[in-house]
Amino acid sequence: MTPPLLARGVEVDLAGGPVVRGVDLTVGSGEFVTLLGANGSGKSTLVRALVGLIPARGTIELFGTPLARFRERWRLGYVPQRPGSAAGVPATVREIVTSGRLSHRPVLGFASRSDRAAVDEALEHVRLSAKADQPITELSGGQQQRAYIARALVANPQLLVMDEPTAGVDAESAEVLAGLIGHLVSDHGMAVLLVAHELGPMRPLVDRAVVVDAGRIAYEGRVEDIPTDHPHDHPHSGAPERIRPVQEEGPLG
Amino acid sequence: MSELLSYEFMRIALAAAVVTGLAAPAIGTYIVQRRLALLGDGLGHVALTGVALGLLTQVTPTITAVIVAIIGAVVIELLRMYAKTSGDVALAMLFYGGIAGGVLLTNLAGESAATLNRYLFGAITTISMSDLLAVLILGVVVIVAALGLSPQLFAVCQDEDHARVSGVPVRLYTLLVAVLAAITITVAMRTVGLLLVSALMVVPVAAAQQLTRSFRATHLASMAVGVVAATGGVVASYEIDTQPGPTIVVLALGLFALAALTRGVTALRRR
Numbered sequence: 001m002t003p004p005l006l007a008r009g010v011e012v013d014l015a016g017g018p019v020v021r022g023v024d025l026t027v028g029s030g031e032f033v034t035l036l037g038a039n040g041s042g043k044s045t046l047v048r049a050l051v052g053l054i055p056a057r058g059t060i061e062l063f064g065t066p067l068a069r070f071r072e073r074w075r076l077g078y079v080p081q082r083p084g085s086a087a088g089v090p091a092t093v094r095e096i097v098t099s100g101r102l103s104h105r106p107v108l109g110f111a112s113r114s115d116r117a118a119v120d121e122a123l124e125h126v127r128l129s130a131k132a133d134q135p136i137t138e139l140s141g142g143q144q145q146r147a148y149i150a151r152a153l154v155a156n157p158q159l160l161v162m163d164e165p166t167a168g169v170d171a172e173s174a175e176v177l178a179g180l181i182g183h184l185v186s187d188h189g190m191a192v193l194l195v196a197h198e199l200g201p202m203r204p205l206v207d208r209a210v211v212v213d214a215g216r217i218a219y220e221g222r223v224e225d226i227p228t229d230h231p232h233d234h235p236h237s238g239a240p241e242r243i244r245p246v247q248e249e250g251p252l253g
Numbered sequence: 254m255s256e257l258l259s260y261e262f263m264r265i266a267l268a269a270a271v272v273t274g275l276a277a278p279a280i281g282t283y284i285v286q287r288r289l290a291l292l293g294d295g296l297g298h299v300a301l302t303g304v305a306l307g308l309l310t311q312v313t314p315t316i317t318a319v320i321v322a323i324i325g326a327v328v329i330e331l332l333r334m335y336a337k338t339s340g341d342v343a344l345a346m347l348f349y350g351g352i353a354g355g356v357l358l359t360n361l362a363g364e365s366a367a368t369l370n371r372y373l374f375g376a377i378t379t380i381s382m383s384d385l386l387a388v389l390i391l392g393v394v395v396i397v398a399a400l401g402l403s404p405q406l407f408a409v410c411q412d413e414d415h416a417r418v419s420g421v422p423v424r425l426y427t428l429l430v431a432v433l434a435a436i437t438i439t440v441a442m443r444t445v446g447l448l449l450v451s452a453l454m455v456v457p458v459a460a461a462q463q464l465t466r467s468f469r470a471t472h473l474a475s476m477a478v479g480v481v482a483a484t485g486g487v488v489a490s491y492e493i494d495t496q497p498g499p500t501i502v503v504l505a506l507g508l509f510a511l512a513a514l515t516r517g518v519t520a521l522r523r524r
Contacts, residue, residue: 051418073420080414087411089286089458091468099408103419110404135466151415 002064003028004075004159004191005050009058012042012049012215019045020056021215027159030189032181032205034196036226037212044081046212047163047195051078062159074103077157079148081164081195090135093147097122097132100151122154125180142173149177153184159191160184166200178202199223257491265385266377266444266487266497272392273444273453274483278461278475279399280433281454286410286468292329292431293451296438298348299325301355301447303439304372309362314372315387315439322435325351330431334424375446375498377487384443392440395433400472406430407468444483445498453479456505463512478508 005027012020019042027033037043049056052067060067063075070076077100100122101115111119123129126146131139136147145165152160160181166174178201184190185205194202209226211219219226257263284292303321307314325347332343359369371379380388399406408416409426417423434454441450461474486501493500 048414053414053417071420073418076418078415078418080412087286088288088290089282089468089471090462090466091407091411092466095407095468096411099404099411099416100419102404102408102416102421106419106421107405108402133467148415155419 001029002061004063005193006061006064007050007059010046010049010060011057012045012054014045014054019215020049023058023212023215023217025050025210025217027191027193029158029191030185032185032192032194032207034194034199034202034206034209034223035212036196036199036209037218039197041212042215043195043212044163045215047161047193050193051076051161073106074155075158076103077152077155077160079145079152079160079162079165081167090137092133093123093128093136093139093150094119094132096136096147097150097154100154103155118154118156122150125153126150127176140170140173142169145169146173146176149180157190159193161193163195164197165194166202167197174200174202178205181205257488262378262380263487263491265380265382267484269377269380269385269388269444270483270487270497270501271480272389272396273441274457274480275476276392276395276399276437277441277450277453278457278479279396279472280430280437282458282468282472282475283399283406283410283430284434285455285458286407287430290455291451293434293438293454295329295344295348295351296322296325296431296435297442297447297450298355299351300435300438300442301369301372302351302358303355304442304447305355305358305362305369308364308368309358313383313387315384315442318372318442319391319436319439322438323432326431326435327428330428334427371446372442373446373448374496375442375444375449375501377444377490377497380443388440388443391436395437395440398429398433402426402429403469403472411468444487445501449498449502452502452505453483456502456509457482460505460509460512463509463516478505478512482508 003026005025007023007025010020010023011018023046035043035047045054048054050060062070063072097119098111098115101111101118123132126149128143128146128150131143136144139147149162149165165177181192181202182205185192196202199206203223206223209221209223210217211226284290300318300322303318304314306321307317329344329347356369405421405426408421409423413423437454438447438450441453445453457475457478458471460478462471465471465474482505483501486504487497489504490497490500
């Protein structure tokens with residue numbers, strides 16, 4: 001079976017020089033892979049290249065199709081890092097989530113009845129039905145992240161790529177998200193690529209961890225076996241654990 | 254009012270005001286959403302060169318203005334896409350070039366400052382029937398595109414990265430927003446003038462969002478504010494004998510103040 005994501009020898013150069021160097025990465029069907037690393041390690045840059053937001057060298061295939069020719073966009077759900085909060089006009093949670101259905105009809109057309117049903121269902125999943133008609137800026141950080149995840153899920157993707165969705169999220173939202181993602185992986189066979197700083201309640205879901213350091217893969221394997229600079233955290237305490245010490249916010253995230 | 258409508262120039266002026274009042278906020282909402290509120294100003298400056306080209310070559314200034322403004326819009330968007338670091342200064346130079354070129358070419362055409370003044374601040378009562386037709390056609394194009402493509406334009410202006418990953422042709426749509434803004438400027442040029450056109454794209458949106466919570470409501474309410482300000486401004490300018498352009502903009506600002514006040518009072522009552 002073709003894996004949802006297959007990357008070989010990925011190299012990314014940004015203005016300051018090489019940021020990602022010779023990365024191989026595969027996410028299989030129904031597999032939950034997490035990409036860990038310090039700020040500035042290149043993990044966010046790598047993920048932005050994998051979904052086609054920045055140019056990269058090497059081979060990137062989504063569901064067996066080279067990225068440049070990949071058209072079935074609904075199969076790929078994407079949650080950007082700190083998304084869209086800078087818009088200058090108010091928008092409700094429902095409006096934001098509805099825009100996630102566009103991958104089914106990117107060029108023309110308004111939301112259909114099936115789109116509206118999918119939006120209601122996605123809002124239900126992230127437990128935001130009661131907030132659907134509120135402006136997204138009135139929600140807490142965690143609730144906003146849930147809304148952006150609903151926007152990614154509303155197209156029923158087979159691969160969900162999330163860039164630090166739990167950064168700065170309250171414990172309740174993190175639990176809701178972990179429960180939801182766990183359900184989608186186990187019941188619907190959705191594959192997940194999660195970029196994270198801390199795993200928190202997502203930890204038990206992870207099949208494979210990939211640690212990025214200075215643009216290269218430094219470790220790949222079980223979360224439990226990651227070599228840390230820290231004394232090991234308790235894996236089931238639910239407390240946020242860190243793979244590496246937090247550094248100053250770098251431009252590359 | 255009936256006396257007012259008995260003049261043909263007033264009927265034309267009011268028709269142009271309705272179309273302008275609807276079209277400017279219809280596209281302006283996306284521009285505000287993208288936080289590019291000053292884009293309209295820049296395009297207005299560039300369009301002035303287009304007007305002057307028309308005066309120089311004896312072609313209808315509306316036609317030359319729309320062509321030059323569209324070229325300017327495309328150049329601005331391409332600069333924003335490909336020259337991110339130097340885009341700011343490049344934009345500024347484009348604006349200065351637009352206004353300097355406009356005045357220079359007007360001088361060369363042997364036209365007076367008064368002619369230029371008509372385009373800078375609007376001269377709604379001198380619109381001819383053929384001008385009105387151009388304004389109506391261009392205005393309807395903008396309104397239909399801004400409303401008909403609202404799911405796509407909303408997604409692109411809300412979150413470019415997410416839209417791109419969803420397969421939405423983001424470059425095409427950002428170019429389209431800029432081009433529609435350029436067309437709107439030409440539509441509004443005769444009503445409010447090039448120097449104030451951006452106000453009609455931005456102020457009604459700012460007024461609407463004092464009282465709205467969703468994008469859709471903001472979009473439609475801003476168009477309503479635009480129509481009220483544009484038609485009210487035309488009538489008021491006739492009654493109190495002022496230039497229509499500034500009258501329309503002052504009225505729009507007044508509506509903004511009213512909306513902001515209403516919001517403040519409502520917030521106080523809820524406490």
